Amino acid sequence: xxxxxxGCMKPKLLNFESxxxxxxPVEKFPSKTLEKAVEVFSSLPGVGKKTALRYVLHxxxxxxxxxxxxxxxxxxxxxxxxxxxxxxxxSDNPVCEVxxxxxxxxxxxxxxxxIRDVLAIESTMQYKGVYHVLGGLISPIDSVGPNDIKINELxxxxxxxxxxxxxxxxxxxxxxxxxxxxxxxxxxxxPVKITTLARGVAFGDELExxxxxxxxxxxxxxxxxxxxxAR
Amino acid sequence: xxxxxxxxxxxxNYSEAFFEFSEKANFFxxxxxxxxxxxxxxxxxxxxxxSFFNPIDSQNIxxxxxxxxLKGLYLKDGEExxxxxxxxxxxxxxxxxxxxxxxxxxxxxxxxxxxxxxPADVLLILEGSETRRKFLDGIIAQSNKNYLDxxxxxNRALAQRNVLLKQMAASGRCDKESVFLxxxxxVKFGNPIYEARCEFIxxxxxxxxxxxSQISDINETVSLVYESMLLENNFTELLENAYSRDRAATHxxxxxxxxxxxxxxxxxxxxxxxxxxxxxTYLLSxxxxxxxxxxxxxxxxxxxxxxxxYDKLDDERLARLIAILVNxxxxxLFITDTHPQRIPQVFEKLQIPVKINILQxxxx
Numbered sequence: 371x372x373x374x375x376x377g378c379m380k381p382k383l384l385n386f387e388s389x390x391x392x393x394x395p396v397e398k399f400p401s402k403t404l405e406k407a408v409e410v411f412s413s414l415p416g417v418g419k420k421t422a423l424r425y426v427l428h429x430x431x432x433x434x435x436x437x438x439x440x441x442x443x444x445x446x447x448x449x450x451x452x453x454x455x456x457x458x459x460x461s462d463n464p465v466c467e468v469x470x471x472x473x474x475x476x477x478x479x480x481x482x483x484x485i486r487d488v489l490a491i492e493s494t495m496q497y498k499g500v501y502h503v504l505g506g507l508i509s510p511i512d513s514v515g516p517n518d519i520k521i522n523e524l525x526x527x528x529x530x531x532x533x534x535x536x537x538x539x540x541x542x543x544x545x546x547x548x549x550x551x552x553x554x555x556x557x558x559x560x561p562v563k564i565t566t567l568a569r570g571v572a573f574g575d576e577l578e579x580x581x582x583x584x585x586x587x588x589x590x591x592x593x594x595x596x597x598x599x600a601r
Numbered sequence: 602x603x604x605x606x607x608x609x610x611x612x613x614n615y616s617e618a619f620f621e622f623s624e625k626a627n628f629f630x631x632x633x634x635x636x637x638x639x640x641x642x643x644x645x646x647x648x649x650x651x652s653f654f655n656p657i658d659s660q661n662i663x664x665x666x667x668x669x670x671l672k673g674l675y676l677k678d679g680e681e682x683x684x685x686x687x688x689x690x691x692x693x694x695x696x697x698x699x700x701x702x703x704x705x706x707x708x709x710x711x712x713x714x715x716x717x718x719x720p721a722d723v724l725l726i727l728e729g730s731e732t733r734r735k736f737l738d739g740i741i742a743q744s745n746k747n748y749l750d751x752x753x754x755x756n757r758a759l760a761q762r763n764v765l766l767k768q769m770a771a772s773g774r775c776d777k778e779s780v781f782l783x784x785x786x787x788v789k790f791g792n793p794i795y796e797a798r799c800e801f802i803x804x805x806x807x808x809x810x811x812x813x814s815q816i817s818d819i820n821e822t823v824s825l826v827y828e829s830m831l832l833e834n835n836f837t838e839l840l841e842n843a844y845s846r847d848r849a850a851t852h853x854x855x856x857x858x859x860x861x862x863x864x865x866x867x868x869x870x871x872x873x874x875x876x877x878x879x880x881x882t883y884l885l886s887x888x889x890x891x892x893x894x895x896x897x898x899x900x901x902x903x904x905x906x907x908x909x910x911y912d913k914l915d916d917e918r919l920a921r922l923i924a925i926l927v928n929x930x931x932x933x934l935f936i937t938d939t940h941p942q943r944i945p946q947v948f949e950k951l952q953i954p955v956k957i958n959i960l961q962x963x964x965x
Contacts, residue, residue: 508782510765515779544757544786552782582746 456527458503458520460485468492468500475499477534481524481553483507483541491539499537502527507545508552516552524553528560535563542569568593602677602713602901603933604644610670611663613639623956624676626927626934626948630941631960637937640960641717641906644935647673647684648715648904650696650706658688675713684713711743714903716892720912722884726872730861737862740891741801744898748797751790755857758786763852770851777844784840791857795831798860801894802827809890816921817882821866825887829860881913885922892931902932911938920947927953 399405404426411422429437453459454466457479461467468474468488478499482488483506491497504519506512527533538553540546554564570588571580580588603624609615614636629637638654642661645653652661662669668689675682685697696703703709724732742749762783769776806825813823830839839855840847846854864871864883871883895903905926911919923944926934938944941959948955 508779510761510768510779513768515765515776544754544761548758548761548782548786551785583750 457501458505458523459488459501473498477532478537479524479527479533479535480537480539482539483546487539499535504540504549507540507543508549509545519549521553521556525556528557528562533560533562535565538564538566602675602904604647604673604713604904605676605681606674607640607643607647608670608672609640609643611666612643612669612671613661613663615639615643616663620958622933622935623954624933626953626955627936628944628948628955628957629935629937629960630939630944630957633939635960635962637939637960638719638908641908641935641937643671644673644904644906645715645717646671646686647675648710648713650686650694650709653717653719654721658694659690662688662690677713682713684709707749711899714743714895714899714901715906716888716895716903717906717908718885718888718910719906719908722888723880725884725887726864726880730859733862734858734860736887737798737801737860740805740894741797743895745797748794751794755787755790755794758783758790759853759856759858762787766847766851766853769848775848780844780847781841784837787840787853787856788836791831791836794857795829795836795860798827798829798857802862805890805894808893809886812889812893812925813882813886815925816885816918817879818917818921821879822868823883823886824865824868826863826865827860828863829857830855831857877913878915878918882918885914889925889931896930896932902930904933905931905935907934907936909938910936911940911943916947920951923947923953924951927951 399408407426408419408422411417411425412419429440450462452461452464454461454469455464456469457466459466459468463470475498479502480491480497480499481502481504482491483504485503488501488503502520502524504521506514506519508514508516508519536557538550540550550566557564569584570591571577571584577585604622606622607620609618620640629640631637642653651658655661668687670687673684675684683699685700687695694706696706696709698709698712725736738752762780765776765779765783802825809825810823813821836856843855866875866879866883869875871880875883892903892905914922936944945955945957
């Protein structure tokens with residue numbers, strides 16, 4: 371009996387959270403259009419029904435121009451975004467800004483999982499080469515096999531252009547490791563230098579707070595001190 | 602290290618209770634259902650951040666209450682530590698040491714080591730190999746930090762490989778290269794696990810044998826045999842040879858996830874041929890050896906919880922057991938029995954002091 375009563379209390383609890391707008395229980399919408407909009411928003415990652423409703427109600431309060439602008443941006447996203455035909459980075463042109471930049475070293479390729487990794491490495495402003503975006507990692511659990519990511523395209527690049535070095539910059543997870551290993555097997559016979567990101571104690575970290583696996587690895591793979599001096 | 606005080610609030614059948622314990626032996630008597638085992642479980646909670654019996658935390662809250670709280674005061678080298686555990690329905694488990702909340706509960710495990718001896722131990726003999734692997738893993742992980750990481754990674758790679766085999770069976774295509782890719786990971790993490798298990802068994806057997814002969818006092822040879830496909834084969838070759846079998850079975854048929862232990866008394870398997878008393882003695886010796894192993898590795902004597910100890914054990918074996926437990930190589934002791942005098946009499950005969958608590962309905 372208690373549980374049933376609690377269930378009935380829910381709409382009132384929701385009411386308490388919002389100040390100005392009447393919030394309906396998410397199961398019962400007064401309008402089909404509203405319901406559809408909530409459904410679309412809640413299909414986004416990390417957005418549940420309640421958050422979706424908040425977004426929709428917020429948009430409803432804005433003037434018509436804002437919503438129009440919003441939908442135009444979304445439309446453009448689907449019409450105008452392309453994937454660079456070299457590196458599969460997201461781009462406005464057939465070849466992305468990095469690949470078409472004459473100042474970048476075209477002979478060095480950094481392999482990353484997705485565009486977020488490109489952004490992360492770009493923001494360091496230390497990397498002068500180009501990228502290759504795989505678009506995922508080998509993981510049968512997520513139904514991703516070697517042919518579902520851009521590995522054959524990478525091999526094609528190695529066959530057709532002059533490449534000196536391939537940097538494998540994938541996450542240090544089980545899947546990242548496996549993908550690294552697969553890539554290595556595929557490209558080891560090409561005349562290229564194959565490198566991977568250094569793994570070790572994070573910059574500014576105190577040793578006593580470093581996790582044991584990282585610290586053990588850093589001790590094993592220690593580097594000559596000269597290498598740590600500014601070049 | 603010992604537990605000095607424990608407060609319970611809404612834990613299982615305890616609404617509110619406070620206990621003070623002796624540094625050495627503590628006895629709890631009382632009728633069925635009075636809360637003897639629940640008290641031991643509360644102590645277990647403060648060491649392992651979970652119940653020995655029920656893995657669902659919220660089901661340990663007293664019915665119709667919203668939360669339970671446990672507070673244990675430990676004394677370690679003269680310093681007091683307060684372990685605080687509170688569980689609210691539908692909320693994250695909160696575990697504190699000296700008012701500092703743990704980010705990861707795994708950090709707490711091993712700080713106040715404990716060994717539980719319970720009638721449920723018989724499952725180690727009766728159930729499938731997974732129970733015995735868990736017993737192995739639980740002990741090794743306490744003293745080998747890499748072990749648990751290797752095990753988690755191994756299980757992840759195993760899950761990936763099994764899904765791949767199932768996908769191949771469903772789609773009818775054959776992708777040997779991808780399957781072999783996961784072999785590499787299984788070997789990389791599986792081999793250190795295998796080595797750690799071998800080493801553990803080697804160290805463990807002599808300790809175990811010595812306890813068995815001390816409790817039973819008759820000349821029986823006990824042994825414990827580690828069974829692993831890796832004993833005689835190279836893991837990489839095993840996986841390669843099993844490829845077609847794995848494909849047909851749509852899962853990985855060899856590896857350390859198939860390891861097992863067989864228990865023997867006089868070369869006969871305990872599961873089939875041992876009497877209930879022999880089984881009980883065998884299990885007790887396993888647990889005592891576990892406590893001894895932890896003592897050596899962690900340089901700390903674990904707390905020993907003995908639940909319903911009179912179950913299936915004769916008076917002589919019990920007396921010998923208690924004599925072993927109160928000597929200096931074991932830590933604080935908690936014993937329960939339904940009979941209020943039986944156990945205290947054993948202690949009296951041995952002239953060993955014990956703190957006697959008879960639980961009454963009013964305390965609960």
